[in-house]
Amino acid sequence: xxxxxxxxxxxxxxxxxxxxxxxxxxxxxxxxxxxxxxxxxxxxxxxxxxxxxxxxxxxxxxxxxxxxxxxxxxxxxxxxxxxxxxxxxxxxxxxxxxxxxxxxxxxxxxxxxxxxxxxxxxxxxxxxxxxxxxxxxxxxxxxxxxxxxxxxxxxxxxxxxxxxxxxxxxxxxxxxxxxxxxxxxxxxxxxxxxxxxxxxxxxxxxxxxxxxxxxxxxxxxxxxxxxxxxxxxxxxxxxxxxxxxxxxxxxxxxxxxxxxxxxxxxxxxxxxxxxxxxxxxxxxxxxxxxxxxxxxxxxxxxxxxxxxxxxxxxxxxxxxxxxxxxxxxxxxxxxxxxxxxxxxxxxxxxxxxxxx
Amino acid sequence: xxxxxxxxxxxxxxxxxxxxxxxxxxxxxxxxxxxxxxxxxxxxxxxxxxxxxxxxxxxxxxxxxxxxxxxxxxxxxxxxxxxxxxxxxxxxxxxxxxxxxxxxxxxxxxxxxxxxxxxxxxxxxxxxxxxxxxxxxxxxxxxxxxxxxxxxxxxxxxxxxxxxxxxxxxxxxxxxxxxxxxxxxxxxxxxxxxxxxxxxxxxxxxxxxxxxxxxxxxxxxxxxxxxxxxxxxxxxxxxxxxxxxxxxxxxxxxxxxxxxxxxxxxxxxxxxxxxxxxxxxxxxxxxxxxxxxxxxxxxxxxxxxxxxxxxxxxxxxxxxxxxxxxxxxxxxxxxxxxxxxxxxxxxxxxxxxxxx
Numbered sequence: 139x140x141x142x143x144x145x146x147x148x149x150x151x152x153x154x155x156x157x158x159x160x161x162x163x164x165x166x167x168x169x170x171x172x173x174x175x176x177x178x179x180x181x182x183x184x185x186x187x188x189x190x191x192x193x194x195x196x197x198x199x200x201x202x203x204x205x206x207x208x209x210x211x212x213x214x215x216x217x218x219x220x221x222x223x224x225x226x227x228x229x230x231x232x233x234x235x236x237x238x239x240x241x242x243x244x245x246x247x248x249x250x251x252x253x254x255x256x257x258x259x260x261x262x263x264x265x266x267x268x269x270x271x272x273x274x275x276x277x278x279x280x281x282x283x284x285x286x287x288x289x290x291x292x293x294x295x296x297x298x299x300x301x302x303x304x305x306x307x308x309x310x311x312x313x314x315x316x317x318x319x320x321x322x323x324x325x326x327x328x329x330x331x332x333x334x335x336x337x338x339x340x341x342x343x344x345x346x347x348x349x350x351x352x353x354x355x356x357x358x359x360x361x362x363x364x365x366x367x368x369x370x371x372x373x374x375x376x377x378x379x380x381x382x383x384x385x386x387x388x389x390x391x392x393x394x395x396x397x398x399x400x401x402x403x404x405x406x407x408x409x410x411x412x413x414x415x416x417x418x419x420x421x422x423x424x425x426x427x428x429x430x431x432x433x434x435x436x437x438x439x440x441x442x443x444x445x446x447x448x449x450x451x452x453x454x455x456x457x458x459x460x461x462x463x464x465x466x467x468x469x470x471x472x473x474x475x476x477x478x479x480x481x482x483x484x485x486x487x488x489x490x491x492x493x494x
Numbered sequence: 495x496x497x498x499x500x501x502x503x504x505x506x507x508x509x510x511x512x513x514x515x516x517x518x519x520x521x522x523x524x525x526x527x528x529x530x531x532x533x534x535x536x537x538x539x540x541x542x543x544x545x546x547x548x549x550x551x552x553x554x555x556x557x558x559x560x561x562x563x564x565x566x567x568x569x570x571x572x573x574x575x576x577x578x579x580x581x582x583x584x585x586x587x588x589x590x591x592x593x594x595x596x597x598x599x600x601x602x603x604x605x606x607x608x609x610x611x612x613x614x615x616x617x618x619x620x621x622x623x624x625x626x627x628x629x630x631x632x633x634x635x636x637x638x639x640x641x642x643x644x645x646x647x648x649x650x651x652x653x654x655x656x657x658x659x660x661x662x663x664x665x666x667x668x669x670x671x672x673x674x675x676x677x678x679x680x681x682x683x684x685x686x687x688x689x690x691x692x693x694x695x696x697x698x699x700x701x702x703x704x705x706x707x708x709x710x711x712x713x714x715x716x717x718x719x720x721x722x723x724x725x726x727x728x729x730x731x732x733x734x735x736x737x738x739x740x741x742x743x744x745x746x747x748x749x750x751x752x753x754x755x756x757x758x759x760x761x762x763x764x765x766x767x768x769x770x771x772x773x774x775x776x777x778x779x780x781x782x783x784x785x786x787x788x789x790x791x792x793x794x795x796x797x798x799x800x801x802x803x804x805x806x807x808x809x810x811x812x813x814x815x816x817x818x819x820x821x822x823x824x825x826x827x828x829x830x831x832x833x834x835x836x837x838x839x840x841x842x843x844x845x846x847x848x849x850x
Contacts, residue, residue, distance in 0.1 A: 275810050324703065326776075338777065340696070347680065347778025349814025357808040358772045370809035371771070415727075416714045416772040420682075421694065422703025452713040453726035454631050458705025 139174070141315075141342055141481045143222030144193035146179075165194060172197050175221070195221040201264040204249065204296070205475030207305050208241045208270050208288070210234055210332060215248045216472040217258060220480065222316075226252040227469055238270075238284050242291050263298050265482070267475025269305025271333075275350045301478045303344065307353065308474025309466070310337025311344050313427045315477045317465035324423040327464075328355050328414065330406075330432035330439075334376040338421065343481055356380075358413045375413050379406040381431055392431060394438045403438040410439070411446025418447070418455050429464030436463075495530075497671075497698055497837045499578030500549035502535075521550060528553050531577075551577040557620040560605065560652070561831030563661050564597045564626045564644070566590055566688060571604045572828040573614060576836065578672075582608040583825055594626075594640050598647050619654050621838070623831025625661025627689075631706045657834045659700065663709060664830025665822070666693025667700050669783045671833045673821035680779040683820075684711050684770065686762075686788035686795075690732035694777065699837055712736075714769045731769050735762040737787055748787060750794045759794040766795070767802025774803070774811050785820030792819075 139145060145153070151161055168174040175197050178190045198219040207214040214229040228248050232241060253260060274285055285302050292300045310327030319325030319339065328336045334356030338345045345352050356376035357369045364373025377383065384391045384402055391399045414426055432439060440461070448456045466473065495501060501509070507517055524530040531553050534546045554575040563570040570585040584604050588597060609616060630641055641658050648656040666683030675681030675695065684692045690712030694701045701708050712732035713725045720729025733739065740747045740758055747755045770782055788795060796817070804812050822829065 273808075273810055275814075340701075345696075345777070347811075347814070348780040349778050349810040351808050351810035351814070352776065352778040354775045354778070354808045354811065357811075358775045359768070359806040362768060362806070370804075370812070371775075371806050373806070412715065412718060413772075416769075417776040419710045419714045419727075420708065420773040420776045421701070422705050422708040422710070424704040448726075450715040450718070450727050450729070452629075452707050452710045454629055454705040454707035455703075455710065455713075456726070458631075458703070458707070 139194070139196050140220055143315075144195040146191060146193050150194065169194075173200065197221070198223055199262070201262045202258070202260065203264050203476045203479040204260070204266045205308075205472035205477075205479075206245050206249075206266065206268045206292075207308070207469070207471035207475065208238070208245060208268065209305055209471065210271050212468065213241060213244050213248065214469050214472040215245060215252060216469055216476060217249075217252060217256075218473075218476045218480075220264065222480070224473075226256040226258060227472070228252050229468070238287055239291075242288060246295060260296065263296055265299040265301065265479035266292050266296055267301045267303070267308065267478035268292060269308040269471040269475055270302060271305060273351065274302060274304045274307075299479075299482075301475070301482065303474075303478060304335065304337075305471035305474075306333075306335030307337035307344055308472075308478060309429060309464075309470035310339055310353065310427070310474070311477045311481070312466055312470045312474035313429065313464055314339035314342065315481070316473060317470065318427045318462045319425050322424040324421065325425045325427055326353065326355075326414075326417060326421060326423040327427045327429065328410070329430040329464075330379060330381075330410065330428065331430035332381045334380050334430075338423075344478070355413055355417055358416060360409050360412060375409060378409050379432070384432075392435060394435045400438055403432075403435055404442040406432065407439040407442035408446045411443040412450055414443070414461070415447050415450035415455075418459050419452055422455050423459060426459060426461045427464050428461070429466075429470065433463050495550070495552050496576060500551040502547060502549050506550065525550075529556065553577070554579055555618070557618045558614070558616065559620055559832045559835040560616070560622045561664075561828035561833075561835075562601050562605075562622065562624045562648075563664070563825070563827035563831065564594070564601060564624065565661055565827065566627050568824065569597060569600050569604065570825050570828040571601060571608060572825055572832060573605075573608060573612075574829075574832045574836075576620065578836070580829075582612040582614060583828070584608050585824070594643055595647075598644060602651060616652065619652055621655040621657065621835035622648050622652055623657045623659070623664065623834035624648060625664040625827035625831055626658060627661060629707065630658060630660045630663075655835075655838075657831070657838065659830075659834060660691065660693075661827035661830075662689075662691030663693035663700055664828075664834060665785060665820075665826035666695055666709065666783070666830070667833045667837070668822055668826045668830035669785065669820055670695035670698065671837070672829060673826065674783045674818045675781050676821075678780040680777065681781045681783055682709065682711075682770075682773060682777060682779040683783045683785065684766070685786040685820075686735060686737075686766065686784065687786035688737045690736050690786075694779075700834070711769055711773055714772060716765050716768060731765060734765050735788070740788075748791060750791045756794055759788075759791055760798045762788065763795040763798035764802045767799040767804075768806055770799070770817070771803050771806035771811075774815050775808055778811050779815060782815060782817045783820050784817065785822075785826065789819050 178192045198221040201220045205216040217226040218224045306329045313319045314325045325339045336353040336355035338353040357374045359373040361373035365377045367374040534548045554577040557576045561572040573582040574580045662685045669675045670681045681695045692709040692711035694709040713730045715729040717729035721733045723730040
């Protein structure tokens with residue numbers, strides 16, 4: 139329930155493979171202890187058996203999770219309880235080159251502001267999940283200074299486990315938990331914005347890979363003789379389809395009104411489709427979720443994208459993969475921070491809390 | 495132990511997170527019941543505490559697993575017990591276009607031959623894992639007739655669960671359990687032979703993906719205007735680096751003696767490196783294992799491959815991924831069939847045994 143939020147008894151039976159009787163007895167014990175609460179689903183019809191459908195959740199009073207997105211141009215703070223109810227949310231713009239220490243201060247001010255305004259006590263805070271711009275390597279690779287700074291500052295401030303990950307990867311996780319990839323076993327997320335990034339979610343959890351770079355679709359090469367990229371690669375997708383690149387060629391590209399904008403979007407869609415084909419021939423996910431400003435241009439991008447995807451994938455792959463637009467808004471990464479706290483199992487908690 | 499084979503008590507403690515005392519008591523019970531057996535590791539020195547190192551395994555008499563590879567040109571049968579001991583193995587060549595019913599008969603004759611020769615009783619057979627050529631889709635896509643034929647025939651013959659999968663994917667699993675990917679959390683396998691295929695192993699299990707095509711690296715495009723492929727794609731790697739294609743250009747390519755062969759190998763290595771770069775930017779596995787006849791040409795292939803891999807991957811990826819040659823021989827896919835039986839949990843057994 140921590141990972142999935144409210145569930146009906148039928149869903150719980152399916153998830154746990156426990157008998158109805160066993161499950162009933164466990165739920166009753168936990169309801170009595172107030173670990174769980176149960177409520178009727180609003181608007182649910184009285185069904186065959188004559189009982190309204192109800193869902194069981196963790197007691198909202200059982201704890202809070204704080205999600206922070208220290209984005210390139212925007213800082214977002216979202217607070218949820220362990221029952222997956224979002225209790226407060228706010229954002230402020232910041233200049234692109236704002237130093238990390240300053241961004242952190244802005245985020246902490248926002249937290250104070252929200253908790254005061256909504257009368258929220260953080261004494262029951264279970265953890266903080268923070269999204270930052272740029273790579274966040276696993277232990278296999280040395281952790282950059284900004285990861286340590288963010289983690290240390292927030293641990294000192296709140297005294298709870300703090301999880302730091304790339305904000306695009308957190309948006310991927312949020313889409314898999316609450317958005318367009320909700321309920322699927324495997325989701326590949328691609329964000330088409332001023333940068334191009336992605337994330338891979340398997341079994342409801344972020345899959346980091348050996349170096350923490352799984353889902354780095356923006357750095358798959360689309361031109362073997364192409365431009366060198368700061369990642370160390372060459373001809374990276376990001377160099378061709380980032381909003382920075384596209385807006386330099388046509389500043390009204392997001393409106394998609396004139397032919398030039400549409401041609402550029404079609405070309406970008408084709409490139410993206412090619413990269414998604416390679417990625418999906420590798421992991422064959424159930425769903426590909428595409429977010430970021432560029433995804434909002436709709437069919438101008440998606441039609442050539444789907445054509446290229448079909449053209450370059452194995453038949454088994456394009457028949458089984460669904461491609462869809464992201465469902466969450468600009469708070470996706472902050473929500474992903476919350477998902478990171480809620481999906482981290484108690485066993486994993488001790489281990490990961492000690493991560494630098 | 496079914497999945498991992500023999501383990502020391504220290505390894506069991508680490509895997510299970512149980513205390514030494516609890517573990518000791520459980521092991522003692524299971525040793526008394528003869529579910530487990532314990533033996534000293536041959537050649538292990540007497541260590542600090544004065545006791546020789548011993549490993550605990552499932553009782554070899556507890557069951558057998560049968561692995562069959564119905565390959566393109568070769569049929570392989572391997573029998574193992576649940577303690578991961580291979581007790582019999584044999585292979586015969588077959589013509590490339592041998593019908594499936596005939597291949598099955600050849601495999602069954604080989605099983606009879608091996609069990610008679612080695613005096614093995616199949617009454618304790620736990621399951622059969624079979625590798626076949628060509629795609630084996632998941633339920634999301636209609637199962638081809640040959641999958642049903644193989645499954646039905648073997649279930650009727652042995653009366654146990656039968657698992658059918660693509661033989662390259664089974665070789666991937668075997669490499670992850672007993673070969674070059676042993677002990678790692680994520681392994682990507684690529685087989686460079688008359689066909690080019692692959693498999694993805696996560697957490698010791700084959701990752702099928704939504705349509706069963708995860709790891710189809712042979713169908714990642716290396717030329718957007720390239721040749722159409724029977725898979726439905728275009729410019730697929732397989733069309734450029736399969737042994738069939740390469741031997742048509744130079745029939746002594748595997749010897750790598752003359753300049754022509756070396757140039758072709760270098761070009762193939764570069765293509766393979768590009769595809770592995772895209773695949774690894776997507777999943778960032780711990781290890782890439784390369785098998786098949788072409789991998790035996792060593793540095794002629796691997797040097798340009800590594801250069802291209804480095805050139806087209808995110809820095810975090812190429813620093814964290816190890817590329818290595820496969821460790822198992824031509825019985826890899828049959829062993830993979832055994833691994834499929836042994837790694838399928840009892841809970842999953844009921845479900846998967848009913849797969850067509």
